[in-house]
Amino acid sequence: MSENAAAERNIDTSKMQVSDELAIQINGMNKWYGSFHVLRDINMSVYAGERIVICGPSGSGKSTLIRCINRLEEHQAGQIIVDGTELTGDLKNIDKVRSEVGMVFQHFNLFPHLTILENCTLAPIWVRKIPKREAEETAMHFLEKVKIPEQANKYPGQLSGGQQQRVAIARSLCMKPRIMLFDEPTSALDPEMIKEVLDTMISLAEEGMTMLCVTHEMGFAQAVANRVIFMDQGQIVEQNEPKEFFNNPQSDRTKLFLSQILGH
Amino acid sequence: MSDTQPISYVRDTMLGQQEPPATQRGVVKWLRENLFSNWLNSILTLAALVAIYLILTSVGPWLLNSIWDAESLRECRDILDGTPGACFAVITDRWHQLLFGFYPPEHYWRPVLALVLLLIALAPILFAELPRKMLYFSAVFPFIGYHLLWGGSVWFPISVFLGFVAGYIAFRALAKVSALVSVIGAVAATLVWWFFIAGPFDAAMYSVAPIGLEFVRSESFGGFLISLVIGVTGISLSLPLGILLALGRQSDMLFVKTVCVVFIEFIRGVPLITLLFTASLLLNYFLPPGTNFDLILRVIIMVTLFAAAYMAEVIRGGLAALPKGQYEAADALGLDYWKAQRLIIMPQALKISIPGIVNTFISLFKDTTLVVFIGLLDPLGLSNAIRADTAWTGIYWELFIFIGALFFIFCFSMSRYSMYLERKLKTDHR
Numbered sequence: 001m002s003e004n005a006a007a008e009r010n011i012d013t014s015k016m017q018v019s020d021e022l023a024i025q026i027n028g029m030n031k032w033y034g035s036f037h038v039l040r041d042i043n044m045s046v047y048a049g050e051r052i053v054i055c056g057p058s059g060s061g062k063s064t065l066i067r068c069i070n071r072l073e074e075h076q077a078g079q080i081i082v083d084g085t086e087l088t089g090d091l092k093n094i095d096k097v098r099s100e101v102g103m104v105f106q107h108f109n110l111f112p113h114l115t116i117l118e119n120c121t122l123a124p125i126w127v128r129k130i131p132k133r134e135a136e137e138t139a140m141h142f143l144e145k146v147k148i149p150e151q152a153n154k155y156p157g158q159l160s161g162g163q164q165q166r167v168a169i170a171r172s173l174c175m176k177p178r179i180m181l182f183d184e185p186t187s188a189l190d191p192e193m194i195k196e197v198l199d200t201m202i203s204l205a206e207e208g209m210t211m212l213c214v215t216h217e218m219g220f221a222q223a224v225a226n227r228v229i230f231m232d233q234g235q236i237v238e239q240n241e242p243k244e245f246f247n248n249p250q251s252d253r254t255k256l257f258l259s260q261i262l263g264h
Numbered sequence: 265m266s267d268t269q270p271i272s273y274v275r276d277t278m279l280g281q282q283e284p285p286a287t288q289r290g291v292v293k294w295l296r297e298n299l300f301s302n303w304l305n306s307i308l309t310l311a312a313l314v315a316i317y318l319i320l321t322s323v324g325p326w327l328l329n330s331i332w333d334a335e336s337l338r339e340c341r342d343i344l345d346g347t348p349g350a351c352f353a354v355i356t357d358r359w360h361q362l363l364f365g366f367y368p369p370e371h372y373w374r375p376v377l378a379l380v381l382l383l384i385a386l387a388p389i390l391f392a393e394l395p396r397k398m399l400y401f402s403a404v405f406p407f408i409g410y411h412l413l414w415g416g417s418v419w420f421p422i423s424v425f426l427g428f429v430a431g432y433i434a435f436r437a438l439a440k441v442s443a444l445v446s447v448i449g450a451v452a453a454t455l456v457w458w459f460f461i462a463g464p465f466d467a468a469m470y471s472v473a474p475i476g477l478e479f480v481r482s483e484s485f486g487g488f489l490i491s492l493v494i495g496v497t498g499i500s501l502s503l504p505l506g507i508l509l510a511l512g513r514q515s516d517m518l519f520v521k522t523v524c525v526v527f528i529e530f531i532r533g534v535p536l537i538t539l540l541f542t543a544s545l546l547l548n549y550f551l552p553p554g555t556n557f558d559l560i561l562r563v564i565i566m567v568t569l570f571a572a573a574y575m576a577e578v579i580r581g582g583l584a585a586l587p588k589g590q591y592e593a594a595d596a597l598g599l600d601y602w603k604a605q606r607l608i609i610m611p612q613a614l615k616i617s618i619p620g621i622v623n624t625f626i627s628l629f630k631d632t633t634l635v636v637f638i639g640l641l642d643p644l645g646l647s648n649a650i651r652a653d654t655a656w657t658g659i660y661w662e663l664f665i666f667i668g669a670l671f672f673i674f675c676f677s678m679s680r681y682s683m684y685l686e687r688k689l690k691t692d693h694r
Contacts, residue, residue, distance in 0.1 A: 072592050091600070099598035109593035113611050113691055122607060123597035157692040175597060 005222040005242070015208040018226060021048040022081075023179055023210045024069060029078030031061075031068060031234075038064050039075070040234045048178070051211045053221040053242075056231035057257060062214045065231070066181045069212070070101045083178060099127055102172030106184040108164040110156035116143065116167050117152040120174045128175065135174070142170040146200050162193025166200050173204075180204065182213040218262060222246060230254050326350050336655035354659050355666050358650050362666065365486015365641050371415075374477065375489050378412040381405060382496065390681060413485075413493065415477035419469040426465070427457040443602070482560045486641035488670060493560065495629040495674075498567040502628065503621065505568065506575025507614075511605065513580060524576070531573035537634055539566045544638035563635055571628040578624055582617035583609065615689045622682035626675045643667045 006013050024046040031039040038061045046052060054062045067073040068080060071087050071094045080087045082097045111119050120139035124130045130138070143149045146166035148159075156164055165185055172180060182201065186194040198220050205211060205224045215221070221228050221242055228245040230238045230253075238245070238254045246262075249255045283289065287296065299309045329349030333356060334340045340351035355362070364372060385405035388398035407421035431454035438446035470476075485493065512524030531539075543562040551557055586609060594604035614621070636645035647663040650656050 070596055072595060095598050095600060098596060101596075103593075103596035105589060105593065105596075107587075107589050109587075109589035111590065111593070111608055111612075113615065113689070123599060126603050126607060127598045155691040171597070 005219070006224070009202070009223050011202060011223055012206045015206060016051065016224075016226070017049050017208060019048045022046070023048045023050070023083060024212075025079070025081040026069075027079040027081075029068065029075050029080055031064060031073065031075045031077075038234050039068070042078070042236060044229070044236065044239075046179075046210065046212065048210050049208050050227060051205050051209075051225050052213070052227045052229060053225040054212065054214045054229045054231060055216060055218070055221070055257075056237075060231040061234040062231045063183050066103075066183055066212050066214055069179075069181060070098050070103055072103075095127075099123075099175055100178050102175060102177035102180045104165070104168050104172055104180065104182045104185045106187050108156070108161070108168045108188075110164055110168055110171070112156050115153050115155055116148075116159070119156065119167060120171045123171070124174050139170070139174050142173045143167070145173070145203070146170045147196075160193060161189045162196045165189065165193075165197045169197075169200055169204070179210045179212070182211065182215065184214050184216070186215065186217060216261065218246070230257065232257070332356055337657065337659050338655075350662050350665075351659060352662050352666075354650065354656050354662050358646075358656075359666075361646055361650065362487045362643055362663075364489050365646060366484045367480060367486070367489060368478075368484065371478065371480060374412045374415070374480075378409045379492070381408060381412070385409075411477065413489075414480055414482070416479040417466060417470045417474070418476040419466045419473075423462040423466045423469075424458065427454045427462060430454055430457040443600075482558050485560060487643050487646050490560070490635065490640055490642050491629070491632040491671075494564055494567055494632045494635065497564045498571055498628050498632075499625050501564075501568045502571035502575050502624070505572035506579055506624075507610065509572060509576035510579035510583060513576065514583060528573045528576050531570055532577070536567070536570050536631055537637060539570055540634060540638050542566070559638075559640065563638070563640065567628060567631065570631075571624055574624045574627075575621065578617050578620035579613060581620065582613035582615075585616050586612055615686075618682050618686050618689075622678055626678055629674060629678075630671060643670070 022045060024044075026042050026044045029039060029042040030037070042065060054065065056062050064073055068075050068087075069082060075087075083100050085093050085097050085100075087093060087097060110116075111122070114122065117136060117139055120143065121132065121135040124135040124138065125132055128135075140149055140152065143152055146169055148163055148166055148170075151159060151163060151167070156167065159167065169185075185201070186197050189197060194217070198217060201211070201213070201220070202224055213220070213225075225242050227239060228242050229236055230245070230249075230251075232253050238249065238251045240250075245254075246258065249258055284293075286292065300306045326348045327350055329344060329347055330352045331340045331343050331349060332352050334343060334351065334353035335357070337351055337354070340349075340353055344351075360369065360372070364375060367375060382405065384398075385402040388394040388396065389402055404425065407425045411418055411421045431450040434453035435446045435450035438449040509524050509528055512520045513528065515521045515524070540563060543566040544559060547557065547562060590608055590612065591604065594608040599607065633642050633644045635642050636648075639645075641649060644667065647667060650663065651659060
C-alpha cells in the first residue's frame with residue numbers, strides 16, 4: 001500500500017488488514033462470448049480484507065471478470081470459488097454467493113418504483129427473511145453511513161447521480177456482504193459527485209471490507225488499494241502493489257496505458 | 265468607460281405588482297391563445313362553431329321531442345305526428361331485456377346484487393388506499409357471484425373453492441421441499457380434488473343440506489348481463505394468463521418458450537369470430553357425445569385465451585422497455601427468478617404497459633358483442649330480437665344509442681381509471 005498517498009488524504013489504515021483467509025479463488029478461468037475469447041486463463045486469489053483495483057483499456061474484460069464473480073456472467077472453463085462455494089450451474093450455490101457478495105453498478109440500477117428505504121430493505125426482507133422493522137433500522141444505519149438518511153422516503157428519480165450511487169452502495173451493504181464488487185462506480189458521474197462516492201468507498205475500505213473495484217480513479221487506487229491489477233485483451237497483464245505499479249511498471253503495455261491516463 | 269454616460273444608478277422606490285395588459289389576461293387571453301391565435305385558427309374556430317350549430321339544430325329537436333311512454337313505434341309516430349322526435353319508449357318498454365336478457369324477472373335481484381358485490385370486490389384491487397383485508401372478499405367473490413347468477417346447489421361453488429384450499433395446503437406443506445415440487449403438488453392436489461372428490465362431496469352435502477338458489481340456465485342469460493359476465497371474467501383471467509405467457513415467451517427453457525410462442529402466434533393469427541365458432545360448433549365434435557359443456561363457459565374460455573395472447577405481447581413490450589440493469593441488480597441482490605419478477609420486474613413492466621393493457625381490456629369488453637354470431641343474446645342480439653317484435657319493427661337509433669351509452673360508460677371508466685393509475689404510479693418526477 002502506498003502509505004504516503006493514504007496519509008495525504010487522511011485515510012485511517014489501521015483496520016485495512018489483509019488476512020490469510022481466502023475470499024475468492026479463480027483457477028484457470030476462461031470465458032467466451034460466442035466464439036470471442038473475452039477472458040483468457042485468469043488465475044487470481046483474493047484474501048479477506050484486500051482492496052483490489054482492476055484497471056485496463058475498455059474491452060479488456062475487467063467488468064466481465066468481476067461480473068463472473070457473482071455469476072452475472074457465466075464462465076465456460078476453470079473454477080471460481082467464492083467464500084468456499086464453487087460457482088457452477090447449481091442455483092442454490094449461485095444464490096448463496098450472491099447474497100454474500102455485494103455489487104455496485106456503473107448506472108446504479110436502483111429500483112425506480114420503490115423508495116430509497118424500500119430499495120435498501122427489499123433484499124434483506126425477501127432473501128434474508130429479516131423482519132421489516134429490523135431491516136428498516138439496518139437500512140437507516142447504512143443510509144446514515146453514506147450520509148443521506150434524509151432522502152429515505154424519496155424515489156431514486158429525485159436524487160442526483162452521486163446520491164443514487166451512494167444509495168446503491170447502502171443497498172448492497174444492507175445484505176451485510178463479505179465482499180463488495182464495484183463495476184466502474186464513478187464513470188457515469190459528474191466530477192463533483194465522484195468525490196462523494198469515492199469518500200464512501202474509502203470509508204468502507206477503512207472498515208476492512210474486501211473490495212474489488214474496476215475503476216479509472218488512479219488516485220483512489222494509490223490511496224486505498226493494496227493491489228492493482230492491469231488487464232488487457234482478456235488477460236491479467238501485470239499486478240503489483242500500487243506504489244510499484246505506478247512508479248515502476250514492468251510491461252510495455254502497462255507503461256503505455258499509464259502514460260495515456262496519467263499523462264494529462 | 266465614458267464620462268458622458270454615468271453608469272451609477274440607485275433605485276429609490278420599489279415597484280408594486282401590476283396587472284398584465286387587458287389583452288393578456290383572463291377570458292380574452294384564453295380566447296386569443298386557444299381560438300383566435302392566427303387567421304387560420306380563427307377560420308377553423310368559426311367553421312367548428314357552424315358545424316356544432318348545425319348538429320345541435322338537427323339532433324336537438326329529435327332528442328328534445330323524445331317520447332318515453334308508448335306501446336309501440338306506431339304509437340310514438342302518432343304522438344309525434346310528423347315532427348322529428350326520438351322514440352325512447354322502446355327503452356322504457358324493454359330495458360329489462362336489454363339488461364338481463366331472458367333471465368327470470370323474479371330473480372333480477374340476483375344479478376343486481378352480484379354487480380354490487382362485484383364493485384365491492386373490485387374496490388380494494390383498484391384502490392390501494394382501502395383496507396387490504398377486503399381482498400379476502402375479492403378472493404371469494406367469484407364463487408359468490410357464480411352462485412348468485414346461476415344458482416343451483418350452494419355446495420358446488422364451495423367444493424370448487426375447497427379445491428383451491430386443497431392446493432394451498434399442499435403448497436404450504438411441500439414449500440420446504442422445493443419451490444417446484446410445491447407448485448406441482450398444489451396443482452395436483454387441486455385437480456385431484458376437482459375430479460375425484462368435488463363431485464361426491466357436492467352430492468353428499470346437498471343430500472344432507474339441500475341449500476341453494478333456484479338454478480338458472482345459461483340460455484336465459486342475455487343483454488348486458490352476458491356482456492359483463494364474459495367481459496369481467498375474461499378481463500380478470502386474461503391478465504394473469506398474459507403475464508405467464510409473456511414470461512414464458514422470454515424463458516430460457518426451450519419447451520416452455522416454444523409452447524408460448526406457438527400459442528400466442530396462433531391465437532393472434534386467427535380472428536376471434538373463428539374461435540367463437542370453434543367454441544360453439546366444433547367443440548361438440550371433439551367432446552364425447554352427451555357432454556354438456558356450458559356455452560357461456562366455452563365463450564369465456566375462448567375470449568380469455570384471445571385476450572391473453574394480446575396481453576402477453578403488450579406485457580412483453582413492457583418487459584423489453586426495462587433496462588437490463590434492473591434484472592442484474594435483482595440478481596446481484598440474491599433474489600430468485602420469481603421474487604425478482606414479482607417485486608422488481610413486473611411492477612415496472614406492468615406500469616409501463618398500463619395503456620396497452622387497458623386497451624386490451626376495453627377491446628375485449630367490446631368484443632363480447634361478437635357472441636351474437638353464435639346465438640348468444642348480447643345487447644346487440646337482443647336489439648335484433650326486439651326489432652323482430654311487430655310493435656318495434658324499424659326502430660334502430662334509439663336502441664343503439666342506449667346500448668352505445670352503456671358500453672361507453674364502462675369503457676370510459678376503464679380509460680379514466682387507467683389514467684388515474686398512471687398518475688399515481690408516477691415516481692420519476694420529470
